[in-house]
Amino acid sequence: MKRVVLALALMAAWPALADSNLPPAFWSDRQLPDPRQEAQAQALMDEIRCLVCQGQSIADSNAELAGDMRDLVRRRIAAGEKPAAIRSWLVQRYGSWISYKPTDEPAAWPLWLAPLGLLLVGAFLLRHRIRLRRS
């Protein structure tokens, strides 16, 4: 009996709502009338990381906070602000974590140097191979 009641209770359970009752912000899912500005906004939104769904960009995420950030980006672009200024405004608040664009900070140097290193290793292996063949 207890189990049946429990099963019925579980069927009636509803996931806790984690979203607000307010509609999405005006520019969150609406393109700017100026296609050049919209392209700028889109390019920036593709490179700003969502704080809620941390693997997604704010352009991809359905989280409300991502919608509010898209609204913020489009509003500022429409007001004539440069995308780089908006990015650095966000980085000031959340750190370089918020941006998908690799920085030139020392922490990212291995990332920039890795291709060079791999090329060197490749050249070394190639030289080794050619020598083996010749002998």
Place this chain on the structure above:
Amino acid sequence: MRAVRFVPLALLALLLAGLVWRLATPGDTTVGSKLQGQPVPAFALAAALRAKPGLSAADLAGGKPRLVNIFASWCVPCIGEVKVLQALKARGVAIDGIAVRDRAEDVADFLARNGDPYERIGSDPQSGVQISLGSSGVPESFVVDGRGVIRYQHIGAIEQADMPLIMAKLEDAK
């Protein structure tokens, strides 16, 4: 030179060990605000309720440390946090609220149900001030000193066990 053969195997073992280690001890995914130690960015929020004043950056530079709590009526952990905020208020802590994406009637209902520890509540309908503070969700709290400088950010609900920590941070901010 024979040992060189085992280098790829060793690299693989190293990679696997790294992956297993990360699976066993997941990294910290909270994103802290970089504004700690810096002044609260300028903002002015309209009142979330008719009965209480709104909140602006100037209100946070009134000479005494304050606790700014970012909450929402639709946020479940916020319900439990109110009790702790009430206890902090009873100890003389000045608490202001920022209601994120909320409606006046919902905020009023939330406070009537759970209690009201706030002196001022600003309404942040599009999370703009939340983003400008470097906050990434609800609930979050900021300890702001008397000159309006952010001294500490608490991510997630303030639990009973966090009270001494919050009191100490407020004391440091004096």
